[in-house]
Amino acid sequence: MTIPRIGIIGIGQSAFKARRQDSNYPELVREAVTLALNDCKMELDEIEAVVYSLAPDALLGITNAERLGVDAVGARNKRFMRINTGGSTGISAMAAGHSHIAAGACDVALVAGADKVGECGDSQTIMNKIWDPIYERPLPLGTINMLAMSAVRYMHKYGMTEEDMARIVVKNRLHASKNPNAHLRTPTTIEEVMASRMISWPIKLFDSCPQSSGGCAMVLASEKYIKDRGLDAVWITGVGHCAESYYIGDRMGNGYIADHADAQALAEACQRSYRMAGITDPTKEIDVAEMYSPFSNTEFHAIEAAGLAKLGESPRMLREGHFQLGGPTPVNPSGGVLCTNAIAVTAMVRVAEVALQVWGRAGEHQVKGARRGIASGNGGDHQFFGTMVVEA
Amino acid sequence: MELLTRTEKWNITYRHALGETASWFYTQIRDKQQIYGRRDSKSGRVLVPPRAFSDETLEPTNEWVPVGPEGTIECFTIVYEAFNNLPDPPYAFGYVLLKGADTAIGGYFKGVDLKDGATAAKQLAIGTKVITKFAENRVGDVSDFWFEIQA
Amino acid sequence: MAHNRQVGVIGEALFAPKSIQQTSLEEALYAVTHAALRDAGLTIEDIDGIVVAGNDQMDGRAITIMMASGSVGGVTRDILSTPSGSEHAFVLGALRVRSGIYKTQLVVSWSGMETDNLSEVQRLSNDPYYHRSLPLDDLSSHALQANVLENEVPQLREAAIELARQLRINGFKAYPEHSAAPLEKVWIEGGKMLRYPITEGMVTPPSFAAVAMVLADQEWIQTHAGKKVAWVHGMGWATETAYLGDRNLSQLTSLEAAAGQAYKEAGLTQAQFDVAELADATPYQALVALEGLGLCGRKDWVTSVAKAQYGLNGQTSVNPSGGAMSFNPVFCSGLMRIAEAANQVRGTAGSHQKLNVEKTVGHGASGFAMQYNTVIVFGREPLESLK
Numbered sequence: 045m046t047i048p049r050i051g052i053i054g055i056g057q058s059a060f061k062a063r064r065q066d067s068n069y070p071e072l073v074r075e076a077v078t079l080a081l082n083d084c085k086m087e088l089d090e091i092e093a094v095v096y097s098l099a100p101d102a103l104l105g106i107t108n109a110e111r112l113g114v115d116a117v118g119a120r121n122k123r124f125m126r127i128n129t130g131g132s133t134g135i136s137a138m139a140a141g142h143s144h145i146a147a148g149a150c151d152v153a154l155v156a157g158a159d160k161v162g163e164c165g166d167s168q169t170i171m172n173k174i175w176d177p178i179y180e181r182p183l184p185l186g187t188i189n190m191l192a193m194s195a196v197r198y199m200h201k202y203g204m205t206e207e208d209m210a211r212i213v214v215k216n217r218l219h220a221s222k223n224p225n226a227h228l229r230t231p232t233t234i235e236e237v238m239a240s241r242m243i244s245w246p247i248k249l250f251d252s253c254p255q256s257s258g259g260c261a262m263v264l265a266s267e268k269y270i271k272d273r274g275l276d277a278v279w280i281t282g283v284g285h286c287a288e289s290y291y292i293g294d295r296m297g298n299g300y301i302a303d304h305a306d307a308q309a310l311a312e313a314c315q316r317s318y319r320m321a322g323i324t325d326p327t328k329e330i331d332v333a334e335m336y337s338p339f340s341n342t343e344f345h346a347i348e349a350a351g352l353a354k355l356g357e358s359p360r361m362l363r364e365g366h367f368q369l370g371g372p373t374p375v376n377p378s379g380g381v382l383c384t385n386a387i388a389v390t391a392m393v394r395v396a397e398v399a400l401q402v403w404g405r406a407g408e409h410q411v412k413g414a415r416r417g418i419a420s421g422n423g424g425d426h427q428f429f430g431t432m433v434v435e436a
Numbered sequence: 437m438e439l440l441t442r443t444e445k446w447n448i449t450y451r452h453a454l455g456e457t458a459s460w461f462y463t464q465i466r467d468k469q470q471i472y473g474r475r476d477s478k479s480g481r482v483l484v485p486p487r488a489f490s491d492e493t494l495e496p497t498n499e500w501v502p503v504g505p506e507g508t509i510e511c512f513t514i515v516y517e518a519f520n521n522l523p524d525p526p527y528a529f530g531y532v533l534l535k536g537a538d539t540a541i542g543g544y545f546k547g548v549d550l551k552d553g554a555t556a557a558k559q560l561a562i563g564t565k566v567i568t569k570f571a572e573n574r575v576g577d578v579s580d581f582w583f584e585i586q587a
Numbered sequence: 588m589a590h591n592r593q594v595g596v597i598g599e600a601l602f603a604p605k606s607i608q609q610t611s612l613e614e615a616l617y618a619v620t621h622a623a624l625r626d627a628g629l630t631i632e633d634i635d636g637i638v639v640a641g642n643d644q645m646d647g648r649a650i651t652i653m654m655a656s657g658s659v660g661g662v663t664r665d666i667l668s669t670p671s672g673s674e675h676a677f678v679l680g681a682l683r684v685r686s687g688i689y690k691t692q693l694v695v696s697w698s699g700m701e702t703d704n705l706s707e708v709q710r711l712s713n714d715p716y717y718h719r720s721l722p723l724d725d726l727s728s729h730a731l732q733a734n735v736l737e738n739e740v741p742q743l744r745e746a747a748i749e750l751a752r753q754l755r756i757n758g759f760k761a762y763p764e765h766s767a768a769p770l771e772k773v774w775i776e777g778g779k780m781l782r783y784p785i786t787e788g789m790v791t792p793p794s795f796a797a798v799a800m801v802l803a804d805q806e807w808i809q810t811h812a813g814k815k816v817a818w819v820h821g822m823g824w825a826t827e828t829a830y831l832g833d834r835n836l837s838q839l840t841s842l843e844a845a846a847g848q849a850y851k852e853a854g855l856t857q858a859q860f861d862v863a864e865l866a867d868a869t870p871y872q873a874l875v876a877l878e879g880l881g882l883c884g885r886k887d888w889v890t891s892v893a894k895a896q897y898g899l900n901g902q903t904s905v906n907p908s909g910g911a912m913s914f915n916p917v918f919c920s921g922l923m924r925i926a927e928a929a930n931q932v933r934g935t936a937g938s939h940q941k942l943n944v945e946k947t948v949g950h951g952a953s954g955f956a957m958q959y960n961t962v963i964v965f966g967r968e969p970l971e972s973l974k
Contacts, residue, residue: 047688065439068716096671100649105444107644107712110671111829111954121844124826124959125679126671128643130650136667140679147685149822168519173649177452178611179485182578183529183542184515184522192513193530200562245514245553283688285636285665289491290653293540296510297533299481301492301663304511312663320688424653428666444715449703450647455611489617491657494631 047320050145051270051277052399052434054084058258060227060384062162069104072158073116076259076389080156084263084275088118091263092150096126097137097157099388099423102170104160117156117261123149130174130423131336132285133157134260134392135430139283141264142432151269158259159388167255174425176290187338188252190292190425192244195341197296197305199246202356204344206246208363210237212340213250213382215368220379222369222408225393227256227384237340246341253338253385260389260396278403282323282418282433284316290427307342310349310420310429317418318351321433326351332374332401332417334394338381342422347375350418369409377401377409391421395432402436457488457497462576469570471581473537475499484537504534505568507583511540512560514550526550532566532583543568544582559585593969594684595808595816596929598627598801603765603916607700607795612646615797616658616695623693623799626935628814631660634801635689639696640669640676642918644708646699659695659799673798673922674951674961678824680802681963690807697797698916705793705917712955714829725868725917726790728831728955730782733871735836737784740885744784746892747870748775751789751912753895754867758909761939766913767791789869789912796916798923805969817932820946821855821964823848831956842879842952842960849948849962850881853970858882860903861944862931864924866952866960867910868917876950877905880962899941907931907939921951925963932965 056079058064064072081088094117096110106112110126117124123144127137134157141155161167168186175185198204214234220226232250240250270277288295288302288309295304302308314326323329335346347358352373353366361367367375376382378397381390398417400406406414416435422428454462457474464470474486474497481490482501489496512530515522528550531540545566550556566583574580600622602615610618624630637659641651648654652661652668659666669675673696680692702708709724721727737743752775758766770778775788808814823845827834850858858881865880867873874892877883882903883891891897897905906912908927911920928949930936945967953959 047686065441101643101670102446102649105446105711105715107642107708108671108954109712111712111826111958112714114826114828114958115833119826120828121825121841123824123848124671125669125675125824128650128668128670129652129666140667140669140682143679143682143686143688146687147682149682149685166520169521170649172519172522173647174653176613176654177450177647178454178458178613179578180542183544184519184527185542186519186522188517189513189515189529193511196511196513196530196557197562241516242553243515243517245516245557247513285667287656287661287664287666289662290657291491291539293485293510293531293542294483294492296531296540298538299479300539309663316665424650424656427653427656442715442719444719446711448644448647448707450701451703452647452701453608453611455609455614457614458611488611488614489658491662494617494620494660 048146049267049279049281050142051265051267051279052262053265053270053275053277054080054086054263055396055399056080056083057225057260057393057396059225060256060258060386062255062257064160064257069109069158069160070112070116072160072259073113073156076158076261077117077156080261080263086263091118091152091154093123093144093153094119095137095141095153095155096124097134097155097389097392098126099128099130099133100170103164103167103387117154129428131387132391132421132423132428132430134389135395135419135421135432138392138395138432139285139430142280142283145264145266151266153264154261155264155392156261157389159386160257161255161387162257188247189244191339191342192247194304195246197303198341198345201305204359206238207234208359209251209340210234211362212343213237216376216379216382219369219377219409220383223378226379227254247339251340253381256384256386258386260392262392262396278399279435280432281435282317282321284313285430286313286316287428290425292425306355307345307349310346313429313431314350314418317431317433323433330373330416330418331414332377332398332411334376334378334397334419336381336391336394336421338385340382346420369411374411377411391430394419394421395434398434402434455488457486461486465580466574466576470502471504471534471568473501473503475501481538482536483539484534484541501536503536507532507534507566507568509560509562509564509566511562512545514553514556528556528560546582547584592685592687593805593818594681594802595818596800597803597808597814597816598623599926599930600626601796601798603796612699613654613658616655616697619797619799620659620695623801627801629801633691634660634664634693635691636665636683637661637693638667638669638676638680640673641697641699642670644711645702645918647701659693672953672959673919674925674953677800677922677925678822678961681819681822684802684804690804692802693799694802695799696919696922698795698918700793700795725955726785727782729869729872730785731831732836732956733784733869736871739837740888742889746889747789748772750870750873750892751775754906754910754912757907758913761908762914765794766909785869791912791915793915793917796919798919798926800926815933815935817929817965818969819963820966820970821849821853824961827958829958836956839875839879839957839960845960845962846880849964853964860946860948862904862907862928862941862947864906864908864927865950866921866924866957867906867912870912872952872957880948880950904941907941921953921961924951925949928963929965932967
């Protein structure tokens, strides 16, 4: 029993900014959809199903905001559903779109969404509300300090330093300076990162992702549809999701399945994608990786989870130039989530960027000769992980 | 072109049922200044905070186990930035493995000079021994206790 | 556009406690998960993936799948969430099994009741650009739809009242432990007006419930004997546009589209079902659903209801469970309709089981004035053409 490979035939993403005063939310979705349809010279009429990518509604200030997006994605009287797995929503939406076509329910599907995080005055207040109201809501938990704690454990386990973290920022900002869609595009230095204000030890301002606004959309199609029309496409050959316990405190102590320092469920999700794609040695078979990492420190355990480095080895390999553009396996050549984070679509942008890379369309941030890549998304409190292998 | 905005504030109240397990846990803190964990019947792990079932094995938990008051720091962070509706910085919090527990519980770390992050981080280093302190007036909530470094 | 492999429902459970104070939401989902697995004769180790559906604002958790995941076996597994509707969780679960990547799926949805103001939460789904200041919650939207329908169909109110009376009796027989009591016509008609033209007797206040279903592919079912199966013959789902002012509220083109998709897959040229479990937050919804599903056009609404032809002895029994009109866990009532339709085929519907059921249809609607519509056709045997 083989899983059919599903093609990506069109990609659209906004030039992400902090605020988009010129556009309300449905208009922002429409912008991304138009870009994706133009990319494959397709009309909305030809889309048979829509998977809508939208993470916490509270950030937009509208419950079930996807209902307002129906016209933006041309879904009247069509198949339509929304996916939400927190930060991994965009890649989970892509996985759901993949299932639509692999199941034979339709031949062409649109996956789309947008976010306006920069307009929400209080995003960490909302992020505090993702924690359970039984035990953890009274604690000042937020996504920043939750991952700062991961940094603390990773430092303790593997000896990572704050300079190592800064080095990730330097790499990604340089990459972003070559990516016209990225939000933060100014190159920086280790000194500048180290001097930026401390938010939650050891994470500083420059170690953190921005709050971005913008949209992303992709058109997926079955192999038959693509071959019948002689369309250009790249292929999703691996899909995998895995989740950890919600309880951060269970990822430490005695007898844990996953350590909060690492990303064990992400590693498992990557393995599931690799198995489906027939990849046995990612260090040799993966040319490019877009690994979801909203803070500098988390890129290390993401790289290791992707099998591109042994546990604890990636800081050294980064110092040796392994993961930058021009190196053996560039990670986040787009600049990654660290430079652009429109939460509802960030994980979809990871797939879009890998797709552009293996398609040879990544412009100035192109990884030469890239033919196969891995994309990932993280959601919840480092709880949900989605991965996808895309190849030429 | 004049661009306008509308402002909306969300104000919704929730009454979350704690269930029997969490309720008993909090009454013990409120009345006896004692923290308890629950043992996962399949893996044997003592889960703190306690739950009626383990999400790892999907089996019910079956035994109350008193834990603490001593513990060790499993991870921490120190927050220097102000966020709406969260405490004034700086403050330190993280997760502590209490004696007898297999999972760590979240709480504030008090009594540490937080002015310099690097120094404070050394004081709160993973593995540091702490003691649980209880508030004089307890209501049956996570805010009834915190952790201080054991001298 | 044929589906690749068959998927069957092999397990189901409903958890509707008397008091929501007794268990935390996490514990309720744990209970319904275990009950559904028991019904299917499986353990969580047999589950390849999970799809959940909950509403963040109803639950008071900004990403409610985080809360649900542990309870439904999400740890180490592949779990997704469709907050757009509980029916969509079923659809995605079935698609995942059909894709061949998963052999089984667990689908779980619930309707949180911990907020002190459900109407306020629902009003937050209005766009903040033009409609947020209006008192537009689910009930208001149903009322607007009813108002438009009454204006178009003569004597409709009479039929709506009578249908409400019939469905409430069904509910009380099927689930006396949590259904609203039956009411005579005079009490439904003269009852307190909630939102014109909807009176108290035409709806039931929201309740808490959690519902879970287990799906498996044909090969898996055939190698694990003794399962009570409802085979999915066809699936369709579609949406209206959001702004009520952009819609013709007396028509549901999205339901026609969804039914069309489902019936085409099922090879049905006519809507012929032993049981139809359809969306009925109000009796007007049920009537619109009857039409959209091809069971009764509007010119026959009044006569068909007067003839009381939708009971268990009728050709097509409608909502023998009593529907949302008797028991209303708002967010997951769509999945409950689908579960009820499946149970009738599986022979597990309990006291409201119809005899000799071969084919049923389940219909769920979510959003203001039935914005989303999902139609599932179930059959006793795997679809003939693919056997």
